[in-house]
Amino acid sequence: MKILKNDLLKESVKSFEINGLKVYVMEKNEFSIASAYFVIKYGSNDISFKFNDEKEFKRYPLGIAHFLEHKMFDGMGDDEVFKKFSDIGADVNAYTSNNITNYYFSTINNFEKSLEYLCDMIYNLKLTTERVDKEKPIIEQELKMYDDDPYNRVYRNLLSAMYNNHPVRFDIGGDVNTIKLIEKSHLEDCYNTFYSNNNMFLVLVGNVKAEECKEMLERFIVNKFSKNIVRQKFDMFDEISKHYVEQDMKMSVPTNLIGFKDVTRSTNYVKKFIIFEMIHRMFFRATSNFYEKIYKDGIINGSYYTDYINENEYGHYLFGGDGDLFKNLPEILFDHYNNYDFSKDKIVFDRVKKAMYGNYINLFNNIDHISQLMIKLIKNNLNIFDYFDELNKVTLDDVIFEFKSIFKEVNMVYSRVV
Structure with missing residues (x-):
């Protein structure tokens, strides 16, 4: 286990690897709450990628990272994961940004069981075509709601004018047309590519002990790897299309x-x-x-x-x-x-x-x-x-x-x- 210290601040971060997954722990035992953040280095900007031994980039519909985040909470049934956490008194949630997807929980009493549930969710995606199709109108409604928000529109319009090629110009959730293009196979491809130990990390903060966390995670972390991912580069320095x-x-x-x-x-x-x-x-x-x-x-x-x-x-x-x-x-x-x-x-x-x-x-x-x-x-x-x-x-x-x-x-x- 590695220990990174700042003597002036009197703070430290302990880190270790389990099956290639990097884990970072900051022990703050004066708090009653313990939190975990499972971060996937995969966001809405990752629309075109390949493995390093492939010649051609694969391009996927906009909004897949966000769509996948929604489906990770299904388990064996709709929103089953939320219920599991709630039953043990833990708060769980997630968000997708342009560059990452973050799944996290906080709890006072059931940290080990919550951590087990979080790892189980990350490593055991369960998809059916029926559930994918069922999710589409839900996300479409969410996107339409954002489109009706003037503050969202003014921001999206600005980015569309500022960036001609970079995918940051697109909404994180895609749009109502791209959502219709997403298939179960797309979600599985992106999950198998990005939800791998060499493309994720875990942050634990609060009332936790690093050695105990390591022992727990040795039982929960699956040995899951993908080949090295090459993301297509987009030029952020292109000319502004409209001022x-x-x-x-x-x-x-x-x-x-x-x-x-x-x-x-x-x-x-x-x-x-x-x-x-x-x-x-x-x-x-x-x-x-x-x-x-x-x-x-x-x-x-x-x-x-x-x-x-x-x-x-x-x-x-x-x-x-x-x-x-x-x-x-x-x-x-x-x-x-x-x-x-x-x-x-x-x-x-x-x-x-x-x-x-x-x-x-x-x-x-x-x-x-x-x-x-x-x-x-x-x-x-x-x-x-x-x-x-x-x-x-x-x-x-x-x-x-x-x-x-x-x-x-x-x-x-x-x-x-x-």
């Missing part, structure tokens, strides 16, 4: 989303993740001069938000909000920062860096926050303590470089639903 997109949904108040496409390549995932959190805190949150200006001018209201999506293959920074005056935000942003003296923000930078240290330390008092950061970093071949090390090394010059690289008119897409 403005509008959709009429008969809104009484328009909703807006402005996105700036990240166009700089980086091999240091966690550093970039930290830098854009700093950009958010230094230049766009409620304590910044820019925020004060756009608030006083009525450009934004209580619906205003910013966010940054940071992945190895793509990234974008977002400004969202409701109201007609929001359309003036890009012009004000460029006017404010085009001739801005960033060097004067050294004090602000130091203050934000200290605050981020504090937030990072406090993160270890919350099981959900611990696990989400662990998952984000592990899937990128990093560990939770890398964040601390990189935060220490980031400079104001790093922040200025990324800021000036991304916030340009040529990188901007404005999506609006009216």
Whole structure:
């Protein structure tokens, strides 16, 4: 068993492998809750792939990763898995993102049995054509509900304009047409390819002991491997197809989303993740001069938000909000920062860096926050303590470089639903 420690934080992560599955354990025995997160490195972006000994890529209908997540909970009957967990007092759920599918539970009293159930679910998919066909209208209804949501539409429209080829432009669940194309054989192919020990990892956090977990998992983990997977690469640096997109949904108040496409390549995932959190805190949150200006001018209201999506293959920074005056935000942003003296923000930078240290330390008092950061970093071949090390090394010059690289008119897409 390997032990990774941070003496300053007085925290550690223990890790081991069982049948090739990597397991990471953070013992937080001061908590009563124990949680497990079974992460498959397979998401909605994985629409075209092959094994390394094959010549041609295989392309599958959109939405399979999300569809498969739904069917994993059937067991021997519809939603049987939910009932099994509920009967022993454990909460179980899952989500599909662009890059992973995550199955997780939390419990106080029945951790071993819950872990057995979770492993059984992952390794024993049971599909029938009838159940696949039965699921299609359920997912179609879910997708139609999202299509009627203006906030979902404004985001999907923005990504469709920002990325011409990358599958991040598509909805995670696919669409009503692609769902109809999904067959039982598609689901089985993708399950057998991606739900294998060399493409998954397990994170355990809370009131657990690593040695006991290892003993349990030696009974629960199946020896399941696939050949090496090669995912088709899509160009995130292609030209933006539209810089403005509008959709009429008969809104009484328009909703807006402005996105700036990240166009700089980086091999240091966690550093970039930290830098854009700093950009958010230094230049766009409620304590910044820019925020004060756009608030006083009525450009934004209580619906205003910013966010940054940071992945190895793509990234974008977002400004969202409701109201007609929001359309003036890009012009004000460029006017404010085009001739801005960033060097004067050294004090602000130091203050934000200290605050981020504090937030990072406090993160270890919350099981959900611990696990989400662990998952984000592990899937990128990093560990939770890398964040601390990189935060220490980031400079104001790093922040200025990324800021000036991304916030340009040529990188901007404005999506609006009216």
